[in-house]
Amino acid sequence: RALNRGLAILQYLTTWGVSSGGICGMDSLPAALAAVASSLAVQCGILVDSLRSADALVRETATLALWEMAATESGQVAIREAGGLCLIVRELPGVAAAKALRRLACDVDNEDAIREAGGIEALVSVVDDARAPADAREAACGALQNLASKENERNQTAIRVCGGLEALAVLAVGGDEWPRSTREAAAAALRNLRTDAKNAAALGAMAASGFFPGAARGACEYARREPGLPVNWDHAVRFTDQLLDEGVVVDDARWALHVALRAPPAPHSAVRIEAITRVDHPCFQQRGLFAAEALSAGTRVLRYCGVAKLRLVGDRGDYLFALKDFCGDIDIDIDAGPAGNESRFINDYRNTGSAQPNVQFTQARSETGEAEVWVEVLKHIAESEEILVSYGGQYFSNSDDSD
Secondary structure, three states: OOHHHHHHHHHHHHHOOOOHHHHHOOHHHHHHHHHHHHHHHHHHHHHHHHHOOOOHHHHHHHHHEEEOOOOOOHHHHHHHHHHHHHHHHHOOOOHHHHHHHHHOOOHHHHHHHHHHEEEEEEHHHHOOOOOOHHHHHHHHHHHHHHHHHOHHHHHHHHHHHHHHHHHHHHHHHOOOOOOOHHHHHHHHHHHOOOOOHHHHHHHHHHHHHHHOHHHOOHHHHHHHEEEEEEEEOOOOOEEEEEEOHHHHOOOOOHHHHHHHHHOOOOOOOOEHHHHHEOOOOOOOOOEEEOOOOEEOOOEEEOOEEEEEEEEEOOOOOEEEEEOOOOOOOOOEEEEEOOOOOOOHHOEEOOOOOOOOEEEEEEEEEEEEEEEEEEEEEEOEEOOOOOOOOOHHHHHHHHHHOOO
């Protein structure tokens, strides 16, 4: 796709160049197309050279083509080797440039090169510019997230030194004038930046000082937001719509920061938590999850959320879900005991009067590669019907210590 796009762009650039005296230095369109077809490096070199044009439309079109090329690892390498990084940085705050840098920052060898080309300061300026297009600010946040890898201390420091933490924080907690996806991109970048101890301390100081709206009020006030919690929610449990680390849940200051950096989770409209009133139900006088509307087979209703933690020998709990084959040899559990969403109230189907479960837990990966577990409907569920899953035989054998 990148090659086809590049051929079309090259045709435009060459036609423009011939009529304007040859800005690309080409005398023959067929010869140029043949060169591009035979070499990605040649195509990349032509597009990078076009970024030196005095014509803004030519540069924008070439940047768009380079963004397409950066979708592959070979394209990312070719752009760097052709000297394109500094020229793309120069095209900021353009949307195409921000999107291209977001992709290019996925390459480890490009991380330092983008910083050395002044890319971090330029990207922070885009994030901090309220007049910049929302798409550009969102892409710039994504680029900073990729540049702030845990192993790249220099980039982590550079983002902090040039005011990136404050710029991202302002955008992350901004109002509805910016799309939610843009605010969440800023929050995602901050989550990466928190892996650096100095950045974590700086963000903690911001939260303590009240820099983040609502953060200084603490987690207790968040827990009292009745409109933001599902009916019949257990107030001893943190309500969240994502996977957390244990430190966020147990530390009130970090929880307040976490809340400030994200839009508060909202109750899911397709389900509701209800008390179990049937005497013959194994969970009588406890709670279960019920359909608030008819749910079709194949529907992914909501994610199973909680605390992601390393699995320990002998570690047990009523709300543990074991992730399988997601992190190589590392065993990870999702614990919805201290924090979670409505999915933690789904009961096992056994002895409920149902012959089989009507949902299952399905592992998946998000668009960014993060682990997810979804509640997926197996068969039609009528409104007000209880949502039931199979906990698996291991759950019950662990519960009665039989193995």
